[in-house]
Amino acid sequence: MRSKSHQFLNLKLLLIGVFLAFFFLYLFKSSFPSSDQKPISQHISSNAIRQTETTTCSPTCNKIPPSLAKVVLHYTTSTITPQQTLNEILVTSRVLEKKSPCNFLVFGLGHDSLMWSALNYGGRTIFLEEDGAWIEQIRRRFPMLESYHVMYDSKVNQANDLMEVGKGLECTAVADPKYSMCQLALKGLPSEVYDIQWDLIMVDAPTGYYEEAPGRMTAIYTAGMMARNRKDGETDVFVHDVNREVEDKFSSAFLCDGYMKKQEGRLRHFTIPSYRDGLDKPFCP
Structure with missing residues (x-):
């Protein structure tokens, strides 16, 4: 049988991995516009599109939500299994x-x-x-x-x-x-x-x-x-x-x-x- 400390280490790694996966998925989704959005004009340039995406993105859109950040910190530092x-x-x-x-x-x-x-x-x-x-x-x-x-x-x-x-x-x-x-x-x-x-x-x-x-x-x-x-x-x-x-x-x-x-x-x-x-x-x- 695995020791409790080994199981706890595995559990911490699992939790950290899960929340990192949420985080990168969040980043990935934030990097692309929704498929439901229609272009303003069929003749708009690629530079204008990139500029539009940059200006419409909130300065905090790529940050992990505070609630998830707190969870990661809690389980990373917790000694309770x-x-x-x-x-x-x-x-x-x-x-x-x-x-x-x-x-x-x-x-x-x-x-x-x-x-x-x-x-x-x-x-x-x-x-x-x-x-x-x-x-x-x-x-x-x-x-x-x-x-x-x-x-x-x-x-x-x-x-x-x-x-x-x-x-x-x-x-x-x-x-x-x-x-x-x-x-x-x-x-x-x-x-x-x-x-x-x-x-x-x-x-x-x-x-x-x-x-x-x-x-x-x-x-x-x-x-x-x-x-x-x-x-x-x-x-x-x-x-x-x-x-x-x-x-x-x-x-x-x-x-x-x-x-x-x-x-x-x-x-x-x-x-x-x-x-x-x-x-x-x-x-x-």
């Missing part, structure tokens, strides 16, 4: 590379949150966190991150009972989680969380490693129902820590093994289609 491994992060980052800018919902606010927000540059990334004091601490350091405090009324030691509840008709019927009659559906989230059509959802919270912790039963179920309830298209859902019993069983049951695309280490990736055009679909394929 994110909880996900490099290979686990790559699973989600490759999907973001194709879909961003997009809508990305993350259960959990952690040391990797600034990275996820930056990789979805230009999109909307919302973090849901159980610890109000931690939210305030992160907001002081990174005010650009959008996060909300969420209260959970479940516990890990209730997981078996909640699994049985989830088999009932009120839980397998596809509905907006905000109005669902299922005990597993989270109903106290901010209104915009229910209204936005999410392209990616990551479940990496709440805490679930001891019996009295809230566990991720309701977060996993709600993520799956949000995906099924979207108007059209597919939602990529990621669940971390599937080496634990709750994350393993609940992701298999409510995100469905038939929708699983990949498992890398402790991370599972599911792609769940909309059920709006086919409510007669089975809950799991």
Whole structure:
């Protein structure tokens, strides 16, 4: 196995490479006019074109955005290793590379949150966190991150009972989680969380490693129902820590093994289609 310091070095190199790629892509796009722009005259000279391009470009058009610059500096100097491994992060980052800018919902606010927000540059990334004091601490350091405090009324030691509840008709019927009659559906989230059509959802919270912790039963179920309830298209859902019993069983049951695309280490990736055009679909394929 690689040492933690080796993994952290690889992770830093990956992050620096990603943001340098964003930067050079930004420079490349800034160097060429849009293909939709029409020339003022068919007889304008090449020198005039070059002069026009030079004078219309802002003095700051080739600079890296301040938010991305801050991310590069933060991860380059940080000594804290994110909880996900490099290979686990790559699973989600490759999907973001194709879909961003997009809508990305993350259960959990952690040391990797600034990275996820930056990789979805230009999109909307919302973090849901159980610890109000931690939210305030992160907001002081990174005010650009959008996060909300969420209260959970479940516990890990209730997981078996909640699994049985989830088999009932009120839980397998596809509905907006905000109005669902299922005990597993989270109903106290901010209104915009229910209204936005999410392209990616990551479940990496709440805490679930001891019996009295809230566990991720309701977060996993709600993520799956949000995906099924979207108007059209597919939602990529990621669940971390599937080496634990709750994350393993609940992701298999409510995100469905038939929708699983990949498992890398402790991370599972599911792609769940909309059920709006086919409510007669089975809950799991």
